[in-house]
Amino acid sequence: MKDDVWKRDEIASPCVKLCVVHPEERICVGCYRTIDEISQWSRLSHEDRAAVMAELPSRAPRLAKRRGGRMARLER
Secondary structure (H helix, E strand, O other): OOHHHOOOOOOOOOOOOOOOEOOOOOEEOOOOOEHHHHHHHHHOOHHHHHHHHHHHHHHHHHHOOOOOOHHHHHOO
16 A cells, blocks of 8 residues: 555644633633634635635734733823
């Protein structure tokens, strides 16, 4: 048997096993994908997965905002 039969040219999932959906942004705090992207990942085409992967880094700043705490109170 050839090894190339078992090799797949797929984009790996960006999942880092930190699966929590941010309540306001509605994206996973671990991988930055939406619920729809996560649930459809195994059925997405190579091109669609590549498009999602390219967009993920731009989503990270959406979760970097402080939600409160002492510093938020002091800035008012």
